[in-house]
Amino acid sequence: MINGRELRLPIDLTVPRLADDIRTSTDYAIKTCRTLGDSQRLARTHLRTSQRHQKEFYHIKAHGTLVEPGEEVWMKSMTQVPGIPSKVKYDWTGPFTVIETLSTMTCRVARVGENPETQSQIVPYNRIKPRHTTME
Numbered sequence: 607m608i609n610g611r612e613l614r615l616p617i618d619l620t621v622p623r624l625a626d627d628i629r630t631s632t633d634y635a636i637k638t639c640r641t642l643g644d645s646q647r648l649a650r651t652h653l654r655t656s657q658r659h660q661k662e663f664y665h666i667k668a669h670g671t672l673v674e675p676g677e678e679v680w681m682k683s684m685t686q687v688p689g690i691p692s693k694v695k696y697d698w699t700g701p702f703t704v705i706e707t708l709s710t711m712t713c714r715v716a717r718v719g720e721n722p723e724t725q726s727q728i729v730p731y732n733r734i735k736p737r738h739t740t741m742e
Contacts, residue, residue: 668711668732673704678737679715695736701737702727 629637671680680700687695702715705722712730716722 626733629739665711668730672731673707673713673736674705674733675706677704678702678718679734680737681715681727682733682735686735702734704734 678701680698681702682697683699686692701718703718703722705714705716705726707713708728712728713734714722714726714728715734716726
């Protein structure tokens with residue numbers, strides 16, 4: 607499949623080839639197209655299976671605190687700031703207000719004080735945590 611042809615051995619030079627073994631260029635092109643199509647279908651099937659497996663594994667590991675609409679939360683920032691090492695970077699930004707719960711994995715949030723219809727984001731639960739205010 608790599609080179610598209612069968613390997614020729616030194617014995618092939620001394621022994622004549624059989625008539626049914628000889629192919630025309632058209633036959634070769636048709637066989638190559640079929641082989642490539644089969645390879646592509648096989649690769650697509652394996653990729654689909656792998657994607658499904660990775661999605662299931664992610665959803666098993668993903669967890670977070672369920673929040674109600676109207677609650678204030680912090681959101682984990684996934685951006686890397688050039689020049690600042692990740693170990694000294696403050697990862698949590700906010701506060702954000704939960705606008706609605708979309709599914710068991712995601713919710714829509716907007717920064718406090720911003721218009722929720724234009725400035726909202728959809729984030730998974732494992733990137734947010736509830737905002738606890740200290741009472742004095």
